Amino acid sequence: xxGSVPGADHRAERGPVLRKGVGIPGSGWFDPRGRALGxxxxxxxxxxxxxxxxxxxxxxxVLSMLLFGEPTWNDFIRLAxxxxxxxxxxxxxxxxxxxxLNGIRxxxxxxxxxxxxxxxxxxxxxxVGTIALIGAALHIFGSK
Amino acid sequence: MATTISGVALLLLxxxxxxxxxxxxxxxGGLRSYRQVLEYMRHPAIFxxxxxxxxxxxxxxxxxxxxxxxxxxxxxxxxxWIDVGLTVLGVLTLAYGYFLIGxxxxxx
Amino acid sequence: MSAADTGGRRxxxxxxxxxxxxxxxxxxxxxxxxxxxxxxxxxxQLHLDRTLxxxxxxxxxxxxxxxxxxxxxxALACVTPADDLGATITVEPLAxxxxxxxxxxxxxxxxxxxPDEIPSLRAAEQLPEATPLEGIxxxxxxxxxxxxxxxLSACPVSATSDAYVGPAALAAAQRLLEEPRGADTxxxxxxxxxPFAGWRCHAAFECxxxxxxxxxxxxxxxxxxxxxxxxxxxx
Numbered sequence: 001x002x003g004s005v006p007g008a009d010h011r012a013e014r015g016p017v018l019r020k021g022v023g024i025p026g027s028g029w030f031d032p033r034g035r036a037l038g039x040x041x042x043x044x045x046x047x048x049x050x051x052x053x054x055x056x057x058x059x060x061x062v063l064s065m066l067l068f069g070e071p072t073w074n075d076f077i078r079l080a081x082x083x084x085x086x087x088x089x090x091x092x093x094x095x096x097x098x099x100x101l102n103g104i105r106x107x108x109x110x111x112x113x114x115x116x117x118x119x120x121x122x123x124x125x126x127x128v129g130t131i132a133l134i135g136a137a138l139h140i141f142g143s144k
Numbered sequence: 145m146a147t148t149i150s151g152v153a154l155l156l157l158x159x160x161x162x163x164x165x166x167x168x169x170x171x172x173g174g175l176r177s178y179r180q181v182l183e184y185m186r187h188p189a190i191f192x193x194x195x196x197x198x199x200x201x202x203x204x205x206x207x208x209x210x211x212x213x214x215x216x217x218x219x220x221x222x223x224x225w226i227d228v229g230l231t232v233l234g235v236l237t238l239a240y241g242y243f244l245i246g247x248x249x250x251x252x
Numbered sequence: 253m254s255a256a257d258t259g260g261r262r263x264x265x266x267x268x269x270x271x272x273x274x275x276x277x278x279x280x281x282x283x284x285x286x287x288x289x290x291x292x293x294x295x296x297q298l299h300l301d302r303t304l305x306x307x308x309x310x311x312x313x314x315x316x317x318x319x320x321x322x323x324x325x326x327a328l329a330c331v332t333p334a335d336d337l338g339a340t341i342t343v344e345p346l347a348x349x350x351x352x353x354x355x356x357x358x359x360x361x362x363x364x365x366x367p368d369e370i371p372s373l374r375a376a377e378q379l380p381e382a383t384p385l386e387g388i389x390x391x392x393x394x395x396x397x398x399x400x401x402x403x404l405s406a407c408p409v410s411a412t413s414d415a416y417v418g419p420a421a422l423a424a425a426q427r428l429l430e431e432p433r434g435a436d437t438x439x440x441x442x443x444x445x446x447p448f449a450g451w452r453c454h455a456a457f458e459c460x461x462x463x464x465x466x467x468x469x470x471x472x473x474x475x476x477x478x479x480x481x482x483x484x485x486x487x
């Protein structure tokens with residue numbers, strides 16, 4: 001036997017590593033394909049978190065209009081009470097409710113206290129959040 | 145741990161903030177007019193809560209961003225720069241936020 | 253027709269990689285419907301392409317060697333029915349572990365992530381109505397973890413960093429704390445109390461969803477964190 005097994009010369013090389021994701025390094029968490037409930041919850045938590053960070057700076061920018069006095073702010077309020085903006089407010093509340101309630105779930109589960117109830121927590125807190133969101137939406141749209 | 149603690153604090157502080165700014169004033173969307181904002185910021189308790197809210201939300205946001213960025217597996221050196229960058233961003237956010245709060249409170 | 257062939261056909265889309273050849277590809281195979289995905293892969297090996305490299309042993313989900321991704325989800329091929337996976341079945345090697353060839357990954361990199369001590373035995377459960385044999389006070393059995401690597405493949409954090417020790421290693425550490433059997437528990441806790449160990453998990457629970465052996469690694473990691481938190485974690 002002369003030992004020339006196909007590929008033997010390349011035995012020391014590290015082979016390719018399959019990664020879930022969208023082709024960008026570090027995007028594995030974002031890919032919902034093949035995920036169970038917990039993975040989806042984690043991805044959604046991150047998406048809402050990033051959305052809320054964006055909103056934080058948008059909000060600081062908007063509040064800066066207060067520095068320019070009453071007419072400028074009141075002009076903005078007129079814009080902010082349009083149906084489009086009110087819908088965005090409801091979307092904001094959805095993001096806050098999801099991120100906050102899932103955060104409670106992660107804190108409870110992560111402490112080791114109720115780790116085996118993570119699915120039940122997702123559904124129960126999700127129900128609470130849905131009811132709160134419907135109430136908030138009715139209040140906001142109802143005020144128009 | 146800090147993310148969890150700031151998150152728990154946010155539940156209360158954000159709850160107060162959202163309720164006060166969307167569900168108290170009788171207007172479309174519960175949004176406050178210019179004078180209503182100044183009147184709102186005049187109260188010492190509100191001033192304190194909003195100041196604390198700004199601090200906690202900024203800390204939570206920076207920690208959250210750090211968690212997401214760490215997942216691109218940066219080198220140790222890059223990680224140090226990321227930490228410095230997020231700290232600077234957090235400090236600037238707080239500085240501007242407190243400038244806003246202070247200015248509005250002084251106009252009240 | 254063998255016992256494994258039950259009529260109907262499927263298209264297998266199989267990941268291929270050979271050392272020394274440029275890159276990787278997917279090969280398509282027309283296969284009669286078999287009972288399990290592993291049966292289908294073995295049929296391909298026997299009838300269509302003898303160069304297809306697959307790994308398997310026990311054929312009943314107790315050795316963990318046939319772990320692959322089937323249609324994007326981690327599975328043990330030997331117990332994954334082939335009849336409800338659609339007309340095209342995509343089979344890939346496990347993620348987050350380097351591929352040696354075709355569907356075979358280098359499990360050395362998986363095993364290397366474990367702490368120095370790995371639990372192998374645990375106290376066996378006993379039914380209340382069972383009568384132990386005279387002279388025997390208790391029974392031991394093997395640990396649930398069959399070291400298949402499905403959890404590491406499913407973990408979204410492992411998808412971003414090879415430095416993360418992964419769910420199997422952390423679950424093993426927690427098992428050592430639950431039943432030390434002479435292990436140095438302080439050392440285990442110190443090993444776990446690190447940025448790329450116990451504190452890197454984001455509680456996605458994909459590992460528990462993928463585990464074929466009821467190890468529940470995510471729950472174990474959360475319990476481990478509870479212990480680390482109580483210890484006054486430094487990370």
